[in-house]
Amino acid sequence: MTDRPILELRSVTRTFPGVVAMDDVSIAFRPGEVHAVIGENGAGKSTMMNVLAGELQPDAGAILVDGKKVGISDALASQMLGIRIVFQELSLCHNLTVGENVLLSTFADRPPLSILARNGAARAAAEPLAKLGLTDVATDTPVATLSVAQQQLVEIARAISQHVRILVLDEPNSALSPRESARLFEVIRTLKAQGVTIIYVSHHLEEVLALADRISVMRDGRLVRTIDNDPEVDVDLLVTHMVGRQVNAADQYALRPEAHNHLGEPVLDVRDLSVAGNIRHASFTLSQGEILGVAGLPDSGKDILADAIFGLAPRGGTIEIGGIRLPPGRPPHSIAAGISLIPADRRAAGALLSMTVAENAVSAALRRFTRHGFLRHRPIRDTAADYVGKLDARIASLGQKIATLSGGNQQKIILARGLVTGPRVLILHEPTRGIDVGAKAEIYSILKALAADGLAILMISSELPEIMLHSSRVIVMADQVIMGQLSGADITEEAIMALATRKEAVRAA
Template sequence: MTGGATQEAPVGLTIRGGTKVYPGTVALKSVDFDLRMGAVNVLVGENGAGKSTMMKVIAGVERLTEGVIEMDGEAVDFHSTDDAVRRGIGIVHQELNLFPDLSVSDNIFMGRERRRFGVDIDRAEQRRLTREIMRRLEHDIDPDTPVADLRVGQQQIVEIAKSLAQDARILILDEPTSALSAAEVEILFRVIDELRRDGVGLVYISHRLEELIRIGDYITVLRDGHITGARSMEGVDVAWIVRNMIGEASKTYAKAEEHELGEPVLHLQDVTLPRNGGGLAVDHVSLSVRKGEILGIYGLMGAGRSELLECIIGRHAHAGGTIEVDGDRIDGRSVAGRIKRGIALIPEDRKTDGLIQIASIRENMTLSSLRDFTRGFHMNLATEKGRVRDFVKRMTIKIASPENPVASLSGGNQQKVVIAKALMTEPKVLLMDEPSRGIDIGAKAEVFRVMRKLARDGLGIVFVTSDLEEVMSLSDRILVMSEGRVTGEFDRHDATDTALIRASAPASAERHLTTSEEEPV
């Protein structure tokens, strides 16, 4: 089966002037999009390009700030996912949305239960329909099996089955093959081909460029919330996709300042992390970081980048491999023990994992270093307040008072509080997971300035990002991860956009990135 529509497919849904604004960012900017029926509409772009936002708008998860959605020539306004479902729109999210303690059939019909005489749930009928859907998906999964007992690939099949049970006219598939084996991918493609013949309009999102070219009829490319390319898939190749994803030319970014690097401060050897349901989320990763070095780790969602940082900080007791700081092996598994040994983490989700929103700025900032202000059973509040004042000045955090709730600060200043909290532990290694996530461009510049100053002062920094410009402008050295493994290493002088994208592509797509496509586009 190959993509490429032989004749123009009818448009079933359109977005005109679609704009979606979140606090601090514009996710979609005056987007015009046509979703064609009886066709596979593939959607591609870097992380943060606006793909998921646009699909959430279509599925009723989010509402446009400006613009109009039309179906069959009629303006529609989805206030909820239920509104979208009633219009025949289904979505398979990249992140599994299942109840692990419930059975397969209960998950498939959750919220849409089959009833006898409108009263009790007809579980026998649900099991029968589940078996039918599973036969269609060529999987022999017992309807009564708890979802928690399934491996990840089977759970993905259940997620797909949920949408098939809705008989959707429009079906959105967001990275549907991320957890599937090659054989399961082929089954899914056969089901997609069947749905296409039945007139279903499919939206297919994937970072696997091979899949897009193989299965797509139409392609839309998003970059920074704008549509940069939209056409029939006929004649589209990898070079065209990459060119529209990252711009007309590959770019290199000069580092703002040079400085001498010191001795190795962090060394990892064969770090592994088992994944629930089988396989490895982190697959034998080895790396070293020197004092004063900024090591950037680039990769797509699901590459294992965040999980690697969690292994280093000690969040997973079942992780394998060895970790050394200043040449000394760290055997303790606790997070507190790792902090004492000189490792600190800036988590990706600062609001959930980095801050206590109802607590004051001062209390948040000293949370990881309370032992420095404690004498017996008492805290030296004067010393604590003095240290907080020093870090507020050092980090140029804009606050009225350290006693104000941290939730009163902007996203950029909250991020600086999280960084200050980590620095108060006097780390030797600072781990930063998406340090610019959810902050505006001015705040990003401030955070990057802080990172460069910390490196100049001799701190070893490992930061994870899915932003090409960030990783190339900040890093002394870049590692690329895909499917839990390190798939590329680049000195900042040698790195190009195209090379990083090529290294981050999942293994199934690598053979399609030929030598002729390695030149900057």
């Protein structure tokens, strides 16, 4: 590995109205290194990636590749320089197959009206998929039918299917199982050995320490420092650099609710819930003031549970809220009965990216803010401002586009939208996916306060610490069924994984 940078940012600045997203940032990336970039939400990481992708242009400064100043005017210009970026918010075409998505970026290099042999295309797409261990998914499978974890692997396969010199990975394993993550890390190390530069953007600091050669820390749009990864660097040191003060990384987990303390009456009653190919005969109840965690591996069925309850997925069985049965496939009935859903994918299913903070905050309850068919803008502003204050969302103004907010602040505005409807049951699917350590602690504190006020919360998550330390009770799914439930001191990683892998354990026996 040479010390001569393959990619440099020199004094790059990028501003938005009321916000300096990148402030005179200079950073160099070497060939054949894994260079982690960390920082809280709003630190400037996403802006840096968008500049490298050609989505944003710097207001000042320069970008150099192989020591030569370059302009990255658009995504194609970025790709021509050998830069490939896999964003956390996926950009797959759901109407195309897995193979078509993997090869999609190569079509730009082909002449118009050229013919691509199907068999050859399938073989070309299968190779990068196999590298990631995704051998159980056929290349002709529609992407829309895949789980979030599988889609994430397809996105990464698309990036490594092309000639890549600089690979930028944004929270690449946020939805992956431990086995899938381990396979991804093997691929990263292989690419590094081949001379590819990996820019690894992540909030999972343990992974950063396991993978990175160097670590750059950003805060408030500035580069704080770049450090070599050595045995003296630990999670607490990185967190201190990220937030600018001494912080114990375990502080974010000091919020666990006491199991079954002061719980009210059952609010949500799920009986014999079934979704074809995903869930079989699931039954459970959720009470006032309870945070019920749902854990399981990616193929367990847990990731369709929220949609099934809310009415977005066809289902059998019965769902009652406050004794009132909900008809299947009717989300408006669910909202009217008092259910709010915060989806896992902020970009595709959560935030209304072209709309403002205020519009996003009230969009699920517009009838409350209309008179004779016209929107009442003052109540909209007052309500949005109230929830922005309650949730401590950092925004420039209520008129700011939600797309310009950090992930943590986007999540707070989406949470505000759910709360504006006055729910009795709040369903959270991957509530802190892609959110930094500080914003996570804030979200957890908000959820604890909501539960203390009597709100019933169903939290579905792939992050075991999140499930273990913030749930009053936990149900664990495997092989499309609920394998068991845990409460109190029984909620441990070992107990959860024993239930989550029970099918494999039985087969092994």
